[in-house]
Amino acid sequence: MFEALNRQMIVILDFGSQYSELIARRIRETSVYSEVVSYRTTAAQLRQIAPKGIILSGGPNSVYDDQAPACDPEIWELGIPVLGVCYGMQLMVKQLGGQVERASRGEYGKASLLIDDPTDLLTNVENTATMWMSHGDSVTQLPGGFKTLAHTTNTPCAAIADDQRHFYGVQFHPEVVHSIGGQALIRNFVYHICGCEPTWTTAAFVDEAIREVRAKVGDKRVLLALSGGVDSSTLAFLLHQAIGDQLTCMFIDQGFMRKYEPERLVKLFQEQFHIPVVYVNARERFLAQVVGITDPEEKRRRIGHEFIQVFEEESNRLGPFDYLAQGTLYPDVIESANTNIDPKTGERVAVKIKSHHNVGGLPPNLRFKLVEPLRKLFKDEVREVGRSLGLPDEIVRRHPFPGPGLAIRIIGEITPERLDILRDADLIVRQEINRSETYHQLWQAFAVLLPVRSVGVMGDQRTYAYPIVLRLVSSEDGMTADWSRVPYELLETISNRIVNEVPGVNRVVYDITSKPPGTIEWE
Structure with a gap:
């Protein structure tokens, strides 16, 4: 490499x-x-x-x-x-x-x-x-x-x-x-x-990655899919350092982001980092693509396809781009096309766990050439690169967030009502783990909305509402993970707030499944 x-x-x-x-x-x-x-x-x-x-x-x-x-x-x-x-x-x-x-x-x-x-x-x-x-x-x-x-x-x-x-x-x-x-x-x-020396350092990677990007891109323009997570943010800083104004960052609001995040992201990059961001409101387009869709792989495929379509249209509007930059990481590649040996033939065969929209969802006729300088890095290595480039701690230590966003944290069909419910529940989860100073002890912490309803009692009235699943996990690199043994008091506070403050929810459960056999995300 x-x-x-x-x-x-x-x-x-x-x-x-x-x-x-x-x-x-x-x-x-x-x-x-x-x-x-x-x-x-x-x-x-x-x-x-x-x-x-x-x-x-x-x-x-x-x-x-x-x-x-x-x-x-x-x-x-x-x-x-x-x-x-x-x-x-x-x-x-x-x-x-x-x-x-x-x-x-x-x-x-x-x-x-x-x-x-x-x-x-x-x-x-x-x-x-x-x-x-x-x-x-x-x-x-x-x-x-x-x-x-x-x-x-x-x-x-x-x-x-x-x-x-x-x-x-x-x-x-x-x-x-x-x-x-x-x-x-x-x-x-x-x-x-082996007599190795410790040459695989953050500084060595950054220097080499910048040289490779410059050699590959030349004087061409690059379009970056900015999500606000540590991967795409680190990539934005790296590419901006490598090619400056040849980089255009575009944030596509597909309607599946967490509460308040789209507005905050654009403001942060433009006013604090001085990296221009093109904001595209495509919420209605993406929602139309997944109406009635319950299969998680089909959700990912449709979201990935629409993502590229929007990029194609916006890049044509802004001017021609030769390269599409993506924050693809090593675990993304591994999970999208995990390989094993066929015990009968000895051949390597694909055993796909789940496709990632930035790996498995790209169409074969993609017009852009890809730039993926983080492709061989694990998440914690990306965080170190981000720190070395000057990213603030709030981004460097931000929990991973899937490309399809809340679309794969709503099990089954996605509706505006379910999105609103999940956004409100997810906000409470983030607020409480930050308040308890638990955030940085966890790999990920989020809410999942199940497409079923259960009986409850509120104010002597019978309710029939959705359950919310809490998923709090610990991990080193996302390849394996264990459910987190957070204090019961924290779980109780989160549960009480969700049930009392989020209309349409009357039950909160805690997922205690490790990876493997489960995955961190539910879809």
């Missing part, structure tokens, strides 16, 4: 693990750039990339499955350190002449790591540290030159090493938060074994 930074790069070969991107995230936490590529990447291609290290991810297969995915065996001749994780370790062992067999007992969940050799890979990892296991096969015979670094009660070879060739393997998943000491292990591999 960035030639100047790839000299300090770790490449992850993806064998279909749900944690492959999380490995990349953990490496970046060490200030070293990392990227996930296909397991089909050849040794010759890797030689051209010249990474400092290679990680083989986990995966759903057994190494002895028919057509089980395998890496190019010439990788072992590159002279580059390799770390195999779970399936990646088993594949390493098999390709180098060892033995992997179905274990008499699988190992899933937490296990105590019993360290036999605390040097190199396991430096600063405490003996009996908890690690996260998820495997049915086990290594029963090591290849020549390997030794055992650690074991567990059920797994004789939980960590292995060939120090001379710098090949390492772990049966557990050091990248997940459940693995205590997992990040120390990753740092050992990245710094001490």
Whole structure:
């Protein structure tokens, strides 16, 4: 991605693990750039990339499955350190002449790591540290030159090493938060074994991104879809710094924003940041597109399509634009086209969780060329970039807000009445979590309106009104999340205010589902 930074790069070969991107995230936490590529990447291609290290991810297969995915065996001749994780370790062992067999007992969940050799890979990892296991096969015979670094009660070879060739393997998943000491292990591999230096910094990214934007755009004009969130706001600041007046920011009010936000956004950018914004009121157009639509994917598709249509029309009115800038992030790309390995064919197949209007909803005949300098960043990395560019804290720490807005927080059909109800409820949620100083402890906090009605009693009168769902979650990067254990008093205050102040609501419930199995948003 960035030639100047790839000299300090770790490449992850993806064998279909749900944690492959999380490995990349953990490496970046060490200030070293990392990227996930296909397991089909050849040794010759890797030689051209010249990474400092290679990680083989986990995966759903057994190494002895028919057509089980395998890496190019010439990788072992590159002279580059390799770390195999779970399936990646088993594949390493098999390709180098060892033995992997179905274990008499699988190992899933937490296990105590019993360290036999605390040097190199396991430096600063405490003996009996908890690690996260998820495997049915086990290594029963090591290849020549390997030794055992650690074991567990059920797994004789939980960590292995060939120090001379710098090949390492772990049966557990050091990248997940459940693995205590997992990040120390990753740092050992990245710094001490691969010899990387911490060159993946915010300043380095900004400098390189500005150079790339200038080289790509030249003297052409760029149109930016400004939403007011941290992603598009950071992108606006970055592009304005890179190309100045060649950038036109346009805010399309599709009618699905939160209460008071459209007016505040335009005023903030024009009066405080001195970045001109073209305001387009398209509320009626967007609402007409989703009338009677209940399927969430169809909502997203229609909103995305109308979004581009409005952009096309407004760009023609303002003058020709060659590029459309978007604040697409790495998790957006991952969720819009998540990939796995077909266990029968070994081919990578798409398993779409949900499409994002700025990734999966774009029409194939899009007239604009795309500029997406944030595409490889995680959310917290974008926040750091925003801070370095001078964005105020109120934007940098703003909770993520989906492109389709409240349209996907109203389950089922969208109506003006339901939008008004949800806006009022959502405002109360935001006011109370700010008042309780809980806002910055949460990843997201919002209300969801369900398309059902329940019986209630208000003032001795029977009511038949909507329920509101509260969704408050904690997360590091949005890829996984857990429901937040906020004080009951806060939930009680929010509930009382919504029921008393929002007409049409008589019940408030709290969503205590983690991601996975659920998603953060309901649609």
